Amino acid sequence: MPSDLATCLPLLIAAAAALGLAVVMSPARISRTALLARGGTGLAGMVAIAGAPSLDLLVLALLVLAVLHASLPGKRDFSSRLQMPVVAVVLIVLALVFARVQGPELLQRLAAVGIAAGLAACVGLLPYIHVLEPEDMVAVSPTVWIGFVGPVAATAILVRARGLLSLDAGTDLGAMLVGLGLVNMLWGTLAAWRAESSTRAWHYSFMADWGLALCGFGLTVADGQAAALLILVSIVFGRLPLYLASRQALRENQSADRPINLMVAAVLAGSAPFAGFAARVLLLRGATQMSWPLALVLAAGMLLWLPVSLRLGRTLGQPRGRQALGVGIVIAANAVVGLYPLPLLTLASR
Amino acid sequence: MIAAVAAFLGWLGVSIIVLADGRRGLAVGLAVATTGLAAIAWQEGDGVAALIVMGGGAAAAVLRYRAGPGGWVVMPPGSTPRLILCVAGGLVALWFAASVTIGPDGATRFAVLSVVGLSGARIVSSREPSSVVTAVATLALAAAVATRLGAGSPGLVPYVAAALIAAGALLLPVRVADAF
Numbered sequence: 001m002p003s004d005l006a007t008c009l010p011l012l013i014a015a016a017a018a019l020g021l022a023v024v025m026s027p028a029r030i031s032r033t034a035l036l037a038r039g040g041t042g043l044a045g046m047v048a049i050a051g052a053p054s055l056d057l058l059v060l061a062l063l064v065l066a067v068l069h070a071s072l073p074g075k076r077d078f079s080s081r082l083q084m085p086v087v088a089v090v091l092i093v094l095a096l097v098f099a100r101v102q103g104p105e106l107l108q109r110l111a112a113v114g115i116a117a118g119l120a121a122c123v124g125l126l127p128y129i130h131v132l133e134p135e136d137m138v139a140v141s142p143t144v145w146i147g148f149v150g151p152v153a154a155t156a157i158l159v160r161a162r163g164l165l166s167l168d169a170g171t172d173l174g175a176m177l178v179g180l181g182l183v184n185m186l187w188g189t190l191a192a193w194r195a196e197s198s199t200r201a202w203h204y205s206f207m208a209d210w211g212l213a214l215c216g217f218g219l220t221v222a223d224g225q226a227a228a229l230l231i232l233v234s235i236v237f238g239r240l241p242l243y244l245a246s247r248q249a250l251r252e253n254q255s256a257d258r259p260i261n262l263m264v265a266a267v268l269a270g271s272a273p274f275a276g277f278a279a280r281v282l283l284l285r286g287a288t289q290m291s292w293p294l295a296l297v298l299a300a301g302m303l304l305w306l307p308v309s310l311r312l313g314r315t316l317g318q319p320r321g322r323q324a325l326g327v328g329i330v331i332a333a334n335a336v337v338g339l340y341p342l343p344l345l346t347l348a349s350r
Numbered sequence: 351m352i353a354a355v356a357a358f359l360g361w362l363g364v365s366i367i368v369l370a371d372g373r374r375g376l377a378v379g380l381a382v383a384t385t386g387l388a389a390i391a392w393q394e395g396d397g398v399a400a401l402i403v404m405g406g407g408a409a410a411a412v413l414r415y416r417a418g419p420g421g422w423v424v425m426p427p428g429s430t431p432r433l434i435l436c437v438a439g440g441l442v443a444l445w446f447a448a449s450v451t452i453g454p455d456g457a458t459r460f461a462v463l464s465v466v467g468l469s470g471a472r473i474v475s476s477r478e479p480s481s482v483v484t485a486v487a488t489l490a491l492a493a494a495v496a497t498r499l500g501a502g503s504p505g506l507v508p509y510v511a512a513a514l515i516a517a518g519a520l521l522l523p524v525r526v527a528d529a530f
Contacts, residue, residue, distance in 0.1 A: 057511060082482060
């Protein structure tokens with residue numbers, strides 16, 4: 001098994017589980033077969049991205065997924081939905097050219113800029129935020145990039161980019177990722193807190209989590225990488241299914257303050273004993289090894305998750321039946337990963 | 351000399367795609383860009399890769415010729431910014447390929463940079479699905495040819511994948527936005 005595929009394996013498993021849960025939780029008015037077909041296509045694309053033997057093929061797989069996703073019927077037209085993923089493809093191809101041609105050292109640094117910018121454009125992070133149409137179905141919305149395909153694509157891109165860039169350019173890439181991460185973390189939490197639409201608040205909360213993940217990727221220590229992986233797993237099999245579970249309550253404008261809502265808020269905030277907590281501890285430990293002021297900024301930023309998560313937890317309403325079961329499974333799985341993260345990390349580092 | 355002509359064809363083809371809105375103009379642009387990219391692969395000694403690029407691009411061009419907005423519609427009124435983009439994009443790519451970077455494969459660098467940059471600009475700036483899909487086909491073929499710049503041999507897989515994307519994208523039924 002290629003090591004790059006192994007790195008993405010926990011994310012692929014989490015994505016497959018999230019897809020299964022989404023199919024089970026989906027309300028009757030949504031065709032489960034269509035959801036399974038679309039999600040299955042996305043999952044196949046993610047396997048192709050993770051298993052691609054080179055960054056060139058990865059980019060082509062990304063282009064295929066982008067075109068297929070943009071061609072799904074939705075409120076926004078084909079061209080506008082294709083824009084940001086294509087920007088990502090163009091930036092990464094240009095980065096590959098810069099990294100491979102002979103010339104001044106500056107070209108390697110430009111390649112690092114291209115990789116960081118392409119990654120942000122692919123996922124939909126600042127400064128390339130994808131336009132969200134709140135009325136769109138999740139399968140055709142930018143949530144697919146930020147919560148389902150993005151984690152695998154970003155991990156695979158960064159794993160491959162390491163072998164492509166020089167040592168100095170790799171260090172620059174790490175610094176850029178930390179910078180992008182901090183900006184997205186602050187922007188995401190503040191925007192999620194202040195946004196009028198709860199659907200937009202959910203979308204911004206994905207950005208905030210991604211900020212932490214980028215900081216983890218940017219830290220060139222094992223703890224940082226492990227933290228990034230755990231955060232991405234908690235996005236794919238935590239935030240994403242909880243967002244799906246809240247869609248009906250969001251449409252009906254319901255909110256509730258029951259114990260289940262507080263539990264969900266705890267999962268979203270990364271409280272102990274859930275997966276987000278283990279990730280935050282690893283991230284702070286990694287940041288302390290690199291630079292303690294960075295750890296201080298991260299710790300202060302993490303406090304911003306609390307009001308956001310309480311707000312988002314309420315938007316879940318009162319889940320019943322299949323949705324309550326799904327939410328219970330997500331909470332339990334996040335608790336298990338938070339308490340025993342080692343098997344997941346071992347799987348990724350094989 | 352052949353490499354320089356091939357690189358020029360690549361830039362010319364993608365420029366026609368940027369400047370045209372009709373299916374005939376887009377198809378000709380795609381065919382010209384494909385010829386340039388295939389000639390670059392051929393000139394570097396990979397005949398099979400060149401044939402694959404040519405096959406995928408030609409199939410895409412034929413499909414574009416058969417469907418899309420009618421006519422040529424090359425440089426419709428208001429297309430001066432697009433013309434400036436093509437010229438400026440070509441000059442920047444030429445400066446980068448010939449002056450900033452060193453070593454062989456200058457023609458490949460110019461073709462890849464101009465085709466990737468201009469097709470990306472076309473996709474980002476256009477709302478018409480037929481021109482966007484045509485630019486996607488060109489972008490895929492250029493991304494495959496860009497693998498030649500790497501140290502090792504890329505093999506045929508990127509070319510086959512790009513040819514399938516180029517032809518497949520044109521076959522995809524693209525829907526417009528749902529009405530509110």
